[in-house]
Amino acid sequence: DAGVIQSPRHEVTEMGQEVTLRCKPISGHDYLFWYRQTMMRGLELLIYFNNNVPIDDSGMPEDRFSAKMPNASFSTLKIQPSEPRDSAVYFCASSRGGEAFFGQGTRLTVV
Amino acid sequence: GNSVTQMEGPVTLSEEAFLTINCTYTATGYPSLFWYVQYPGEGLQLLLKATKADDKGSNKGFEATYRKETTSFHLEKGSVQVSDSAVYFCALTKNTGNQFYFGTGTSLTVIP
DSSP states (O other): OOOOEEEOSEEEEOTTOOEEEEEEOOTTOOEEEEEEEETTTEEEEEEEEETTEEEEOTTOOSTTEEEEEEETTEEEEEESSOOGGGOEEEEEEEESSSSEEEOOOEEEEEO | OOEEEEOOOOEEEETTOOEEEOEEEEOSSOOEEEEEEEOTTSOEEEEEEEOSTTOEEEETTEEEEOBTTTTBOOEEESSOOGGGOEEEEEEEEOTTTOOEEEOOOEEEEEEO
């Protein structure tokens, strides 16, 4: 398996623009997690899904953030409109119980 | 609630020195415990894990023992290398719900 695949690896966008981050989990994994990592706040859980259903989105910063998982092999995290304080590395991870497997992350810069 | 506390960094060691990174946890029931490592510019990778009390996880010369009596899972390595320079995260997951709880990470730099 190729592991968890995230795209794009890097994204630079202007403030106010919509940003969509994508994730393909490992086949057969039934949990999917979105994390955000910054120097100031460390690793934060934004939302996680079980069998494509959002279980806990209490970590989503505000209504500008939304996440979907239309099927078992794809998830998106959308920020609309984006702001400079959203600049961070966003990680997707998947699990089948036991350890979580992380993607390489998307480095988002909002200017 | 569930949480993980790990020692503050950054940690700087000379090559071949002994490493300990402390991790303690708070959880109800019987969590599984993990150490993840993050190399620069990469995602987190599982380093080792333990699923029940007194289990010892080990990998690449690193070890950690699940101590229920002290609610700890300290990471150790007898002789670090420059290539071990990375950020190390302690984490737990409950066996129901599968939500992960991560510590704040400890940055390790090993100098030649």
